[in-house]
Amino acid sequence: MALAGRTAVVTGVSRRRGIGFAVARRLLDAGMRVCAQGWSPHDAEMGLGSGDETASPEFRAELGGTEETFSHSELDLADPEAPARLLSRATERFGSVDTLILAHARSSDFDLDALSAAELDLCWAVNVRSSLLLVREFARRYREDGKGEGGHDGRVVLFTSGQHLAPMSGEIPYAATKGALHQLASTLSDALVERGITVNCVNPGPTDTGWATEELTASVGRALPRGRWNTPDEAAGAVELLLDERAATVTGQVLDAEAGFRRWVR
Structure with a gap:
């Protein structure tokens, strides 16, 4: 895949x-x-990190970027x-940007009884409002001629x-805002196609990023034909497919990369 230079x-x-x-x-x-971009305090709030991981030498070393590329x-x-x-910051550093990948999210384990206006507002701000503003910026x-400065679509x-495939009643603010992004794909595609x-x-399906309990890991694993959760790198692979020049005619779509997840198996 010819992504070099983007x-x-x-x-x-x-x-x-x-x-x-x-x-x-x-x-x-x-x-x-x-x-x-990252926001480590949210990871710390969710019990998924110390809040200072991005500052470690190991973090950048594992990414593999250099001062010229990252x-x-x-x-x-x-x-x-x-x-x-x-x-x-991106344009000041690299001159132009032709690709935008929005992988951020505020996770929110709020069921109907625990629902609050404050949590709804915060999830909306992080998951939907910021995504729309990022796409706008x-x-x-x-460039308005249909190519970025590097000549890339x-x-x-x-x-x-x-x-959109099964209820998420224990994560209502999260489900509502992710549903909004799902619906916005078609609308934003129409706004930008010219x-x-x-x-x-991308819906990456059940992905092992370290948040699930042992019980949930085992239960969901039984519902996946491969017997295991998807990996973050597999989600990244789905993104890479959509960036390839051979996907130039694919727009406004939701890619369910769930590896055959059978939600009725428990």
């Missing part, structure tokens, strides 16, 4: 076991430049000014979950 902004790059990290590493391996910013996407700040900086990839930018959405 420049991507990738959000949600804050844990080495995360999908965003896997996406950034795969794109760097393919010869792309990557401007990454930058990372800790930015809270709940801040409405953060999307413009991130795209400005990306499109504003993309534009690519936007969103991430949804499995809320600028030479495709917009697609």
